[in-house]
Amino acid sequence: xxxxxxxxxxxxxxxxxxxxxxxxxxxxxxxxxxxxxxxxxxxxxxxxxxxxxxxxxxxxxxxxxxxxxxxxxxxxxxxxxxxxxxxxxxxxxxxxxxxxxxxxxxxxxxxxxxxxxx
Numbered sequence: 001x002x003x004x005x006x007x008x009x010x011x012x013x014x015x016x017x018x019x020x021x022x023x024x025x026x027x028x029x030x031x032x033x034x035x036x037x038x039x040x041x042x043x044x045x046x047x048x049x050x051x052x053x054x055x056x057x058x059x060x061x062x063x064x065x066x067x068x069x070x071x072x073x074x075x076x077x078x079x080x081x082x083x084x085x086x087x088x089x090x091x092x093x094x095x096x097x098x099x100x101x102x103x104x105x106x107x108x109x110x111x112x113x114x115x116x117x118x
Contacts, residue, residue, distance in 0.1 A: 002096060004083060004100060009101065009111050012073055021041065023061070024076070025076050026042075026075070034105055036115060038114060068095050071099065073099045075104065075108075078104040
């Protein structure tokens with residue numbers, strides 16, 4: 001595929017039922033405020049100041065996404081961070097089936113889709 005795929009919430013909902021890996025890259029304060037999509041892995045990429053620790057993040061990510069061909073969906077608040085991270089994973093690390101939630105959690109919530117608070 002080699003390009004980031006924008007998936008509307010409706011499509012993501014179907015993929016969840018099929019067991020696709022979901023990775024929420026938002027911060028803990030965001031998860032607490034809006035909840036998370038059920039079964040999404042919480043793996044913060046950027047802190048509140050925009051800083052990141054790529055080697056640590058990649059080590060944790062590779063425990064969840066175990067193959068460059070595995071399909072996964074990235075989630076953030078408005079699909080801006082996931083666009084950056086998705087392109088990074090494709091261009092710099094060779095991942096093939098990278099998608100993200102178009103509109104992010106903002107659109108997910110606007111469409112009144114299910115979230116969980118943990």
